[in-house]
Amino acid sequence: MTTEVSILPIQSVYSIDNRTITAEVLHEEPLIVKFLNVLSDEECQNLIDCASSRLERSKLAKKEISSIRTSSGMFFEENENPLISEIEKRISSLMHLPIEHAEGLQVLHYEPGQEFKAHFDFFGPNHPSSSNNRISTLVVYLNDVEEGGVTTFPNLGIVNVPKKGTAVYFEYFYNDQKLNELTLHSGEPVIQGEKWVATQWMRKKQIRERL
Ligand SMILES: O=C(O)CCC(=O)C(=O)O
Ligand SMILES: [Fe+2]
Known part of the structure; x- marks a missing residue:
């Protein structure tokens, strides 16, 4: 088997913004990593508070409502406010890509029974966005879930339990x-x-205007 180069430099600890973020590799190829301490409890709560009045039933990449994704969600504008700017900066450092490659940060909310069925985050070859496709994803959990809501990678046997931050x-x-x-x-x-x-979600090429 040939080993391909990963986007993320694999380390057990990342120091970003005076924060110590620890990492555990869940799978090497494709690379799947669990990070601890990405956001503080206060940042998680502030994101929930900012997003909650702006939630809409989630759509798929082709903008149709579907049973694949029953959650509701919203996107923040790029650099929308100081909280978003700080979080976007930290997340793009952590994901080892320039912030210009970052889509707007998305917040999703699931109630009991709601889910996001198995999917890929990248676009298919016929999708208009596939010429500047997504290349990596970070899903940050903003709260602890009482039961259910785990993220799974069914082809790799990986199950990740949501935990705040x-x-x-x-x-x-x-x-x-x-x-x-x-x-x-x-x-x-x-x-x-x-x-x-x-x-x-991060794109292969720049998607934001440079500031
Ligand atoms: O909610 C999750 O655990 C997964 C979310 C997800 O797959 C996504 O936002 O693309
Ligand atoms: Fe996804």
């Missing part, structure tokens, strides 16, 4: 498309309580 990272910019397809993942139905996540 932690995150799961994965990338899918491999030459070998089979590796990319192993990043199929789902947000399993919430059984009890609610689930809030913030998702950052």
Whole structure:
């Protein structure tokens, strides 16, 4: 097996913004990493508070409402306020890509029974966005879920339990498309309580204007 170069330099500790973020590799190829201490409790709560009045039923990449994704969500504008700017800066450092490659930060909210069925985050070859496709994802959990709501990678046997301030990272910019397809993942139905996540998707090329 040939080893491909990952976007993320693999370390057990990342020091960003005077924060110590620790990492645990869950899978090497495709690279899947769990991070601890990405956001503080206060940042998680502030994101939930800012997002909650702006939630809409989630749509898929082609903008249709579908049973694949039953959560509700919203996107923040780039650099929308100081909290968003600080979080975007930290997340793009952590994901080892320039902030210009970052989509707007998305917040999703799931109630009991709501889920995000197995999907890829990258766009298919016929999608208009595939020329500047997504290459990596960070899902930050903004609260603890009482029961359910785990993130799973069904083809890799990986199950990650949501915990406030932690995150799961994965990338899918491999030459070998089979590796990319192993990043199929789902947000399993919430059984009890609610689930809030913030998702950052990164593109292969710049998507934001430089400031
Ligand atoms: O909610 C989750 O656990 C997964 C979210 C997700 O897959 C996404 O936002 O693309
Ligand atoms: Fe996803």
